[in-house]
Amino acid sequence: MGDKQDSLDHEFANYTTCHGASRIANAKNRPHMALWTLIFLAAFGLCTWQIVDRFQNYFAYRTGTEINVQLESELDFPAVTICNFNRIRASGVTQRDLTYLWTAMYAPVMMGNPEAVQAYVNSVDWDAFNVSTELLEDFPGYVRRNGFVLNEDTLAQCTWRGVECTAQNFTHVFTEYGNCWTFNSDKNSPLKQTSPGAGNGLKVTMDIQTGEYTEDPLSGNLEYGLIFQVHDQHEPPRPELVGTAVAPGTHTYASTFQTHVKNQPTPWGQCDQNKGRNHLKYYDKYTLPGCLLECRAELVASVCKCTPMYYPGDMDYCTPLNLTACGIPTLATFLKENNEFDACGCTVPCEYTSYSSQVSYAGYPSDRAARFYETTFNYSSGYMSKNVVLLDVYYHELRSTTYEQFKAVDESGLISDVGGQVGFFIGVSVITLFEFLEYLIMKFSAFFLFSRKSSITKPNKDGLKVNNAVVFENTAAEYAEKKESTELSTIQTKPNGEKAATLEMT
Numbered sequence: 203m204g205d206k207q208d209s210l211d212h213e214f215a216n217y218t219t220c221h222g223a224s225r226i227a228n229a230k231n232r233p234h235m236a237l238w239t240l241i242f243l244a245a246f247g248l249c250t251w252q253i254v255d256r257f258q259n260y261f262a263y264r265t266g267t268e269i270n271v272q273l274e275s276e277l278d279f280p281a282v283t284i285c286n287f288n289r290i291r292a293s294g295v296t297q298r299d300l301t302y303l304w305t306a307m308y309a310p311v312m313m314g315n316p317e318a319v320q321a322y323v324n325s326v327d328w329d330a331f332n333v334s335t336e337l338l339e340d341f342p343g344y345v346r347r348n349g350f351v352l353n354e355d356t357l358a359q360c361t362w363r364g365v366e367c368t369a370q371n372f373t374h375v376f377t378e379y380g381n382c383w384t385f386n387s388d389k390n391s392p393l394k395q396t397s398p399g400a401g402n403g404l405k406v407t408m409d410i411q412t413g414e415y416t417e418d419p420l421s422g423n424l425e426y427g428l429i430f431q432v433h434d435q436h437e438p439p440r441p442e443l444v445g446t447a448v449a450p451g452t453h454t455y456a457s458t459f460q461t462h463v464k465n466q467p468t469p470w471g472q473c474d475q476n477k478g479r480n481h482l483k484y485y486d487k488y489t490l491p492g493c494l495l496e497c498r499a500e501l502v503a504s505v506c507k508c509t510p511m512y513y514p515g516d517m518d519y520c521t522p523l524n525l526t527a528c529g530i531p532t533l534a535t536f537l538k539e540n541n542e543f544d545a546c547g548c549t550v551p552c553e554y555t556s557y558s559s560q561v562s563y564a565g566y567p568s569d570r571a572a573r574f575y576e577t578t579f580n581y582s583s584g585y586m587s588k589n590v591v592l593l594d595v596y597y598h599e600l601r602s603t604t605y606e607q608f609k610a611v612d613e614s615g616l617i618s619d620v621g622g623q624v625g626f627f628i629g630v631s632v633i634t635l636f637e638f639l640e641y642l643i644m645k646f647s648a649f650f651l652f653s654r655k656s657s658i659t660k661p662n663k664d665g666l667k668v669n670n671a672v673v674f675e676n677t678a679a680e681y682a683e684k685k686e687s688t689e690l691s692t693i694q695t696k697p698n699g700e701k702a703a704t705l706e707m708t
Contacts, residue, residue, distance in 0.1 A: 221629035403596030497546030
């Protein structure tokens with residue numbers, strides 16, 4: 203058995219493609235064998251170190267980013283949401299309503315002290331304001347009718363790619379600025395820009411009507427003008443976070459860029475592949491702003507039993523007092539004590555389209571333009587400098603940029619790394635692995651067959667005694683026969699006188 207196993211070992215060492223094994227097996231002497239053994243062990247140790255390093259590199263889940271710039275013949279135009287810093291127009295409401303609103307909206311100034319907010323709310327006799335029923339029972343409807351409106355008075359001019367557009371091309375949406383208006387909001391068939399440059403996108407001239415401003419200096423907006431946001435049609439606008447302010451008396455050029463982003467799922471990236479279409483309750487496509495808005499809406503609804511008008515939801519909308527006494531303090535406490543992204547479980551989408559704008563300004567209007575507007579719209583130059591905004595949103599070139607996140611080391615890269623290391627240091631390949639498997643099978647087979655043969659031919663203890671006795675008897679008989687033959691031969695060769703004596707002794 204031992205000779206056969208040694209033969210298999212020697213045979214494997216000679217024919218395997220693993221470097222060094224044949225050198226050790228066929229060494230001429232012990233020093234030669236020791237030298238090659240040390241060389242092989244050193245190479246094997248370095249190989250193991252490199253393989254561990256390659257696995258650590260893979261499980262670090264590092265990523266890279268590929269940037270691809272593509273020139274297009276046409277590009278989907280983004281949605282453009284426009285808001286006014288003034289939330290309520292003076293001409294549509296009573297002074298009692300305004301006093302009530304700004305008294306209620308003053309409480310958020312004290313958000314750092316919830317006890318002070320509650321004490322303030324309890325200290326005011328809200329019934330004494332005698333406000334309109336509409337304000338208390340239908341606050342969103344009240345804002346919709348008395349907030350910033352888009353009509354022939356406020357939208358002086360509008361063109362899309364040089365063709366006239368009207369207020370009917372804008373869609374109403376509530377934000378924290380009250381009434382806002384979105385151009386190109388159709389998710390299924392967005393407009394496309396086919397020529398780059400200013401004037402080939404959306405161009406609007408708007409009257410912000412500063413005379414209608416009612417913002418309170420203590421609790422309202424201190425600015426006057428417009429704020430706009432360019433965004434994807436599937437993404438709800440949040441101009442209070444990412445909007446761009448536009449001052450009257452200027453021509454604002456918003457050169458827009460389209461960017462596609464593709465993220466890797468966890469653990470390489472932060473996106474969740476399960477968050478796709480129909481993941482959100484109130485939006486048909488998952489977006490980060492949509493997820494955060496739904497999370498905030500659910501939080502306020504669970505505590506205050508109402509929903510702010512600028513958040514999605516099925517519950518009744520909050521009144522101004524609900525917002526002051528409960529909604530805004532609840533949200534402020536939540537944001538102070540939690541990381542909103544972690545608490546809401548909102549991650550970046552795996553794929554999304556974003557838009558950014560590079561804004562520049564020019565003086566507006568020129569003297570000749572002022573005379574034209576004075577004749578056409580009855581705007582004086584002094585009125586235009588404080589009330590009229592010219593906004594031009596366009597692509598300065600028809601190109602889209604794609605940022606695609608990829609695995610720095612993927613599965614095939616890991617296999618290549620490991621294969622390269624074992625091949626370089628000890629010459630092991632896939633063929634070598636099959637050779638080693640064959641060797642193990644032969645080794646096991648030889649051991650199994652020898653063990654089976656031994657168990658079949660092994661005698662019992664009694665049988666061994668009988669066989670030993672038989673062998674002993676046969677040997678004794680052979681010895682006696684041999685001795686007798688020797689004695690007869692001796693008698694025949696001796697003299698007659700000694701013959702009788704010998705026979706007598708016998």
